[in-house]
Amino acid sequence: MKLQFSHSWNLTSAEAIALQRKLRPHLILEDRLKPVQRVAGVDVGFEAGGAVTRAAVAVLRYPELDVVETALAQRPTAFPYVPGLLSFRELPAVLEALEQLRESPDLLLCDGQGIAHPRQLGIASHLGLLVDIPSIGVAKTRLYGTHDEPPNVRGAWTPLWAGGEIIGAVLRTRPNVKPLYISLGHRISLDTAIRYVMACCTRYRLPETTRHAHRLASRR
DNA sequence: GCGACAG
DNA sequence: ATCTTGTCGC
Numbered sequence: 001m002k003l004q005f006s007h008s009w010n011l012t013s014a015e016a017i018a019l020q021r022k023l024r025p026h027l028i029l030e031d032r033l034k035p036v037q038r039v040a041g042v043d044v045g046f047e048a049g050g051a052v053t054r055a056a057v058a059v060l061r062y063p064e065l066d067v068v069e070t071a072l073a074q075r076p077t078a079f080p081y082v083p084g085l086l087s088f089r090e091l092p093a094v095l096e097a098l099e100q101l102r103e104s105p106d107l108l109l110c111d112g113q114g115i116a117h118p119r120q121l122g123i124a125s126h127l128g129l130l131v132d133i134p135s136i137g138v139a140k141t142r143l144y145g146t147h148d149e150p151p152n153v154r155g156a157w158t159p160l161w162a163g164g165e166i167i168g169a170v171l172r173t174r175p176n177v178k179p180l181y182i183s184l185g186h187r188i189s190l191d192t193a194i195r196y197v198m199a200c201c202t203r204y205r206l207p208e209t210t211r212h213a214h215r216l217a218s219r220r
Numbered sequence: 221g222c223g224a225c226a227g
Numbered sequence: 228a229t230c231t232t233g234t235c236g237c
Binding site: 081084086087111112116118139 | 224
């Protein structure tokens with residue numbers, strides 16, 4: 001697939017924050033999706049020591065959820081981990097992995113926050129904007145906002161609040177398992193986002209799927 | 221000033 | 228992200 005926009009990644013923290021403020025107004029926080037036939041799970045992380053940043057992508061057919069394509073990219077880490085600036089560390093590798101795909105996914109489920117972020121531009125939103133594909137932030141822990149604990153029932157969720165607004169959902173994808181932090185990336189509404197995350201967790205847990213893709217791709 | 225802080 | 232010990236549920 002080809003990329004839509006690009007910008008420099010050689011930035012200071014202050015420049016990165018300024019860029020987030022500049023990009024934020026371009027986010028579309030309502031449903032603008034094509035029929036979803038391919039969902040991509042995007043997993044980000046780095047190797048022990050932090051010298052190498054990795055991104056793995058697993059593309060699943062929807063709604064069957066079988067894996068049709070995987071990609072892995074590694075790059076020397078060029079930006080430190082700073083809470084709120086994760087995308088500047090991880091996205092170069094993610095974009096490189098996405099470029100390897102034969103066909104563009106219709107929806108991205110990205111490891112990390114979307115608008116549940118101090119400047120409403122977490123990695124999922126930043127990514128969705130750059131590639132112009134609907135995206136959802138799926139994080140394992142909280143970065144921003146306050147919430148009640150969701151009931152211990154599959155599908156239950158509570159709002160994630162900040163500044164009197166609902167910025168995401170704390171979603172129980174399985175009973176007796178820590179809930180996921182869902183927030184909008186780009187071109188999708190919260191109701192739709194929750195629906196897709198639950199649909200993708202019916203037979204596979206997406207984090208496990210991407211991790212599996214990560215391992216498969218690593219052995220080459 | 222002090223705590224909080226995606227991966 | 229990564230490391231570790233103790234506890235719980237299947």
